[in-house]
Amino acid sequence: xxxxxxAVTTVIALVxxxxxxxxxxxxxxxxxxxxxxxxxxxxxxxxxRPVDMAPDEEAIGEGYVTPEVxxxxxxxxxxxxxxxxxxxxxxxxxxxxxxxxxSRAAALALTVGCLAYFGFFRxxxxxxxxxxxxxxxxxxxxxxxxxxxxxxxxxxxxxxALLFGRVFCSGVCALGAIQELVLLKPIExxxxxxxxxxxxxxxxxxxxxxxxxxxxxxxxxVICRFDPFVGFFRFTGTFHMLFLGGAFLVLGIFVGRPYCRxxxxxxxxxxAFSRYAWKSVSITPDRELDCGLCSKACPYGAIEEMRAVRxxxxxxxxxxxxxxxxxxxEPAGAQPRGSAAA
Amino acid sequence: xxxxxxxxxxxxxxxRGVALVGLGGxxxxxAVKAHGDDAWWIDPGKCVNSRLGALGVEACQSCAxxxxxxxxxxxxxxDFASCGRCYICPAYFDIHSAVGPDGLPSKTLCPRDAIxxxxxxxxxxxxxxxxYYEYTIDESLCNGCGLCVMGCKEPAGLGSIKLExxxxxxxxxxxxxxxxxxxxxxxxxxxxx
Numbered sequence: 001x002x003x004x005x006x007a008v009t010t011v012i013a014l015v016x017x018x019x020x021x022x023x024x025x026x027x028x029x030x031x032x033x034x035x036x037x038x039x040x041x042x043x044x045x046x047x048x049r050p051v052d053m054a055p056d057e058e059a060i061g062e063g064y065v066t067p068e069v070x071x072x073x074x075x076x077x078x079x080x081x082x083x084x085x086x087x088x089x090x091x092x093x094x095x096x097x098x099x100x101x102x103s104r105a106a107a108l109a110l111t112v113g114c115l116a117y118f119g120f121f122r123x124x125x126x127x128x129x130x131x132x133x134x135x136x137x138x139x140x141x142x143x144x145x146x147x148x149x150x151x152x153x154x155x156x157x158x159x160x161a162l163l164f165g166r167v168f169c170s171g172v173c174a175l176g177a178i179q180e181l182v183l184l185k186p187i188e189x190x191x192x193x194x195x196x197x198x199x200x201x202x203x204x205x206x207x208x209x210x211x212x213x214x215x216x217x218x219x220x221x222v223i224c225r226f227d228p229f230v231g232f233f234r235f236t237g238t239f240h241m242l243f244l245g246g247a248f249l250v251l252g253i254f255v256g257r258p259y260c261r262x263x264x265x266x267x268x269x270x271x272a273f274s275r276y277a278w279k280s281v282s283i284t285p286d287r288e289l290d291c292g293l294c295s296k297a298c299p300y301g302a303i304e305e306m307r308a309v310r311x312x313x314x315x316x317x318x319x320x321x322x323x324x325x326x327x328x329x330e331p332a333g334a335q336p337r338g339s340a341a342a
Numbered sequence: 343x344x345x346x347x348x349x350x351x352x353x354x355x356x357x358r359g360v361a362l363v364g365l366g367g368x369x370x371x372x373a374v375k376a377h378g379d380d381a382w383w384i385d386p387g388k389c390v391n392s393r394l395g396a397l398g399v400e401a402c403q404s405c406a407x408x409x410x411x412x413x414x415x416x417x418x419x420x421d422f423a424s425c426g427r428c429y430i431c432p433a434y435f436d437i438h439s440a441v442g443p444d445g446l447p448s449k450t451l452c453p454r455d456a457i458x459x460x461x462x463x464x465x466x467x468x469x470x471x472x473x474y475y476e477y478t479i480d481e482s483l484c485n486g487c488g489l490c491v492m493g494c495k496e497p498a499g500l501g502s503i504k505l506e507x508x509x510x511x512x513x514x515x516x517x518x519x520x521x522x523x524x525x526x527x528x529x530x531x532x533x534x535x
Contacts, residue, residue, distance in 0.1 A: 047432060123410075145380075
């Protein structure tokens with residue numbers, strides 16, 4: 001038994017040992033060729049590199065020319081111009097829909113369109129909310145510069161707010177748009193709680209700026225890190241991002257646009273700028289009736305004393321539906337109360 | 343609205359004017375020093391796949407797994423001028439795999455078959471081992487996993503393959519998730535000139 005096992009082991013060892021001899025015999029090569037192959041079996045002989053430097057073109061022969069290293073094309077500037085043009089058009093369109101056309105259906109269509117393009121197609125980047133950080137860094141750090149594209153993304157919605165109020169929030173902002181679409185059963189947040197929570201936007205703005213004015217090594221873009229909805233736009237993300245996003249959406253079914261009203265740092269800037277807006281939402285087209293029918297229509301608590309408050313009005317166009325003057329064809333009182341979505 | 347401007351109106355108009363001028367001024371100030379674009383860049387001196395000189399060390403595949411895009415924006419790039427054009431390329435073949443009957447290792451390294459191998463120059467009609475071979479990476483297949491980069495390192499290879507960020511594909515996120523995960527902190531955000 002033992003003898004047979006020994007014999008079998010010896011035969012196997014001999015066979016294995018003969019492999020390198022056999023292969024090197026088969027592959028005897030002329031010494032002139034530097035591209036010598038030394039095909040070593042897996043773990044027996046370590047791989048040795050046949051050349052010590054790259055061959056030059058003459059050695060390769062036949063008029064060979066070293067190809068160019070593959071390089072990407074530069075990022076197309078046309079996409080950036082197109083995006084900016086689309087942003088400007090969407091802002092203008094929102095202003096027209098909310099201030100002139102006064103139609104909730106059109107506002108909703110714009111919301112869906114901007115969510116599809118700026119949210120899911122462009123995957124949420126570059127967004128004006130995040131651009132606060134880039135612009136601040138560019139102001140503070142002499143070695144840091146941002147492309148004109150990012151500067152324009154920061155300035156356009158603010159300029160629109162100075163002219164027409166918070167039309168960016170109306171549905172051009174993809175983060176706002178996704179919250180608009182889940183708002184199904186709005187509850188009214190008590191006025192004082194609403195004001196208190198709204199102050200968190202300024203705190204978040206200060207925190208974001210604070211993290212960004214640090215030196216480059218410790219700089220952190222917290223708005224991007226804690227962006228609740230970008231995980232949905234990209235269909236991928238860390239657990240905490242997706243959980244945060246999901247939590248905001250669930251909350252958003254009942255509380256109107258919680259991120260926009262209580263956390264968005266850009267919303268803080270927009271509310272400051274829209275205070276001086278040239279044209280803003282007036283619920284009746286020509287004069288206020290002071291009937292108060294609109295006061296329950298706003299899910300964002302932006303109607304105070306029967307007037308739209310510019311700094312908190314998100315230009316969603318829901319209030320017009322409750323105003324009896326707005327639709328003179330139907331008698332007052334028979335007007336259906338504006339429902340939350342469309 | 344009455345024809346006369348109240349004090350409040352004047353204040354509001356001036357505040358609006360100041361804000362508009364301020365925005366315009368800020369925009370111009372930043373635009374003066376603006377450059378075309380910036381993008382993420384991998385420092386090959388820090389990238390572990392390009393740096394360590396030992397065979398058998400596992401390739402760090404963060405560049406392929408961490409990018410938020412479905413196909414990562416990182417690609418392996420072969421610097422042809424410094425490539426050895428070897429018959430058995432340690433980046434193309436898995437040199438630890440068993441040798442096949444033709445003398446070549448039986449397995450290739452790239453999990454997505456993105457490296458193409460073509461003989462170049464003067465071709466020996468009798469002996470394929472006597473030729474030079476060009477190794478080109480198909481960028482539509484490469485996902486930047488770095489296995490080939492690891493294979494091409496010293497002493498097995500000449501180190502001509504490196505990982506690069508493709509900035510026409512890269513979203514240039516403020517917080518690059520690969521950059522956060524890179525064990526060697528090899529990512530930097532630089533202007534693209």
